[in-house]
Amino acid sequence: MPAPTGSANIKLRKKLKIANGISKDDKKSGINLDSNGKGVRRSKREQNRETESYGVSHSGGNVSSKKGIRVKSTVTSNAAEEVYEGALKGKSGISGGKRKRVYAHRDMDKEGTLEDSAGSSRRRSSLKSYRTRKLDLETQDKFSDPRESRKKTLYGEARRSNNSKLSEQSTRKMNLERQEKFFDSRESKKKPLYGEGRRSNNCELANERNSRKVKEIREVKYVKVDGYEEEENGKRKSKERKALDQNRSKQKAESPSRFSRKKVQDRKSLGADSDVYEQRPKKKKQDIRIDPHDTSNKRLDDGLPSKDKNKEKQEDSAKDKTVELSKNAQFRAIRPSPSILSFVEDNLLGRRRDIQLKRAGYNIELSAPLDNIPFSTSSERERIEEPVFRNKLEFFAAAKVSSSFPPADLPEIAFAGRSNVGKSSLLNALTRQWGVVRTSDKPGLTQAINFFNLGSKMCLVDLPGYGFAYAKEEVKEAWEELVKEYVSTRLGLKRVCLLIDTKWGMKPRDHELIDLMERAQTKYQIILTKTDTVFPIDVARRAMQIEESLKTYKSVVQPVVMISSKSGAGIRSLRTVLSKIARFVKP
Numbered sequence: 177m178p179a180p181t182g183s184a185n186i187k188l189r190k191k192l193k194i195a196n197g198i199s200k201d202d203k204k205s206g207i208n209l210d211s212n213g214k215g216v217r218r219s220k221r222e223q224n225r226e227t228e229s230y231g232v233s234h235s236g237g238n239v240s241s242k243k244g245i246r247v248k249s250t251v252t253s254n255a256a257e258e259v260y261e262g263a264l265k266g267k268s269g270i271s272g273g274k275r276k277r278v279y280a281h282r283d284m285d286k287e288g289t290l291e292d293s294a295g296s297s298r299r300r301s302s303l304k305s306y307r308t309r310k311l312d313l314e315t316q317d318k319f320s321d322p323r324e325s326r327k328k329t330l331y332g333e334a335r336r337s338n339n340s341k342l343s344e345q346s347t348r349k350m351n352l353e354r355q356e357k358f359f360d361s362r363e364s365k366k367k368p369l370y371g372e373g374r375r376s377n378n379c380e381l382a383n384e385r386n387s388r389k390v391k392e393i394r395e396v397k398y399v400k401v402d403g404y405e406e407e408e409n410g411k412r413k414s415k416e417r418k419a420l421d422q423n424r425s426k427q428k429a430e431s432p433s434r435f436s437r438k439k440v441q442d443r444k445s446l447g448a449d450s451d452v453y454e455q456r457p458k459k460k461k462q463d464i465r466i467d468p469h470d471t472s473n474k475r476l477d478d479g480l481p482s483k484d485k486n487k488e489k490q491e492d493s494a495k496d497k498t499v500e501l502s503k504n505a506q507f508r509a510i511r512p513s514p515s516i517l518s519f520v521e522d523n524l525l526g527r528r529r530d531i532q533l534k535r536a537g538y539n540i541e542l543s544a545p546l547d548n549i550p551f552s553t554s555s556e557r558e559r560i561e562e563p564v565f566r567n568k569l570e571f572f573a574a575a576k577v578s579s580s581f582p583p584a585d586l587p588e589i590a591f592a593g594r595s596n597v598g599k600s601s602l603l604n605a606l607t608r609q610w611g612v613v614r615t616s617d618k619p620g621l622t623q624a625i626n627f628f629n630l631g632s633k634m635c636l637v638d639l640p641g642y643g644f645a646y647a648k649e650e651v652k653e654a655w656e657e658l659v660k661e662y663v664s665t666r667l668g669l670k671r672v673c674l675l676i677d678t679k680w681g682m683k684p685r686d687h688e689l690i691d692l693m694e695r696a697q698t699k700y701q702i703i704l705t706k707t708d709t710v711f712p713i714d715v716a717r718r719a720m721q722i723e724e725s726l727k728t729y730k731s732v733v734q735p736v737v738m739i740s741s742k743s744g745a746g747i748r749s750l751r752t753v754l755s756k757i758a759r760f761v762k763p
């Protein structure tokens with residue numbers, strides 16, 4: 177049967193599509209649906225037969241699909257490559273009586289018509305496609321970027337067809353040629369050292385050339401030319417450079433000083449020869465002579481140099497040295513007498529450890545333990561204490577003004593000193609009656625003169641402190657004036673215990689009160705308090721210091737008493753001193 181013409185064929189297929197639900201593409205791809213609706217690949221010959229039958233009779237077709245399923249065309253480039261490969265090998269798709277699947281190529285049959293099944297026509301078409309591909313490659317190679325082609329080789333040439341061996345070989349050769357060209361071009365640009373890792377292992381030629389180039393670069397010599405280091409490779413030195421050098425040599429001949437200055441700069445930057453630098457003439461230092469008799473430029477306080485001035489300077493330096501010695505250093509320089517030192521050690525004055533007190537036999541659980549007798553019972557302690565201080569301490573009067581002072585019936589012993597120095601605490605410690613006199617760690621608690629009777633024998637007076645205190649200035653001034661009036665005018669006052677903090681020593685306010693008492697001829701005795709806060713040696717130093725400072729004073733009663741209301745050290749000594757006053761002094 178003769179094959180139907182193109183237009184008649186299309187019409188027939190349209191009708192069949194409507195009847196069987198098979199698309200044009202399905203037929204193109206050679207896929208028919210079987211009775212189960214599954215796609216079956218069929219040979220070209222069969223397809224042709226079918227088209228023939230369709231052309232003859234509409235009812236005699238083999239296709240008997242019930243459902244109209246549209247199947248996408250499975251024509252791929254591989255189909256074309258199979259044809260292409262077969263053409264290269266000189267085999268036709270159906271030659272030798274063997275059945276070989278040959279599919280229509282999309283590119284070759286743009287009009288949608290099926291390819292002729294004859295072997296000769298297929299060969300022609302495959303050869304045609306091969307030629308067109310080859311031409312494409314050549315044109316690509318000519319116009320494509322060498323870097324792009326290099327990338328393709330580097331990343332495994334994934335795009336290449338596995339089946340086209342000939343084309344692979346040809347492309348390999350072309351790649352090699354392209355790489356050679358590429359590296360040649362890079363060598364010409366003198367950038368062979370970078371990106372070596374990217375080079376393909378296959379391009380041996382390029383590697384050899386690169387290695388040669390690297391060697392050449394390493395062999396570049398550096399030669400000094402007129403103090404400048406230049407890269408001597410012969411090729412790069414231009415005529416302009418030469419002209420510049422000539423100009424420089426001319427300048428050198430004309431102005432040597434300018435040249436030498438330039439040389440210094442160059443030497444700093446490039447580390448060039450030092451010979452030229454040494455030849456540079458050194459600058460002469462200008463001597464400025466000043467007329468010693470010319471006073472026009474002198475300041476008023478400069479004066480003329482003389483021997484008297486030197487003497488004054490020496491004296492000033494000596495004074496400065498003495499001033500430079502700080503008060504603390506002066507205190508450290510004090511050497512206490514052996515008697516004071518032994519007293520300090522015997523009474524365990526100064527900062528001591530509990531273990532030391534325990535070893536000495538004192539019960540540290542008692543308040544003011546050092547005021548007790550070592551290894552003694554309570555009855556023993558009561559027996560040896562001064563009888564005066566066995567009496568009960570009783571508060572009987574407080575005065576903020578002098579008019580409110582009580583009558584002086586008993587001999588009075590007053591306790592004065594700066595705020596927070598431990599006056600009230602000492603009263604408690606002396607009488608062993610803790611809590612009778614109020615104490616506080618805040619300075620300024622006692623703001624009035626408090627009178628305490630110790631039995632019928634003595635009167636103890638707690639004075640407000642002076643110096644820093646948490647109180648208003650007017651109030652402080654008022655009670656300081658009251659204290660001054662009391663110590664200077666009180667008739668029954670037999671002794672003022674002036675308390676001084678062992679740590680800080682005497683302050684100006686203390687000296688003010690001393691001066692006042694000296695003028696009023698009031699007997700006073702220095703009591704060093706809080707001895708437990710400093711080292712024993714410093715207790716002795718402070719006592720020595722104060723004794724020395726008050727040597728010339730008349731109303732002061734020696735010795736300085738060292739006590740600690742907390743530890744009880746020296747309390748018994750003070751008690752002995754004060755009980756003597758009560759015993760011998762008549763009110």
Ligand SMILES: Nc1nc2c(ncn2[C@@H]2O[C@H](COP(=O)(O)OP(=O)(O)OP(=O)(O)O)[C@@H](O)[C@H]2O)c(=O)[nH]1
Nearest residue numbers: 596597598599600601616617620621622641741742
């Ligand atoms: N470590 C130590 N602390 C002491 C001693 N005597 C007193 N103190 C403490 O010092 C603080 C002040 O004590 P006060 O007896 O109130 O001093 P004050 O001189 O009466 O003070 P004013 O009433 O403000 O003038 C209190 O916290 C006491 O516990 C002492 O011998 N050693």
Ligand SMILES: [Mg+2]
Nearest residue numbers: 599600621622
């Ligand atoms: Mg007080």
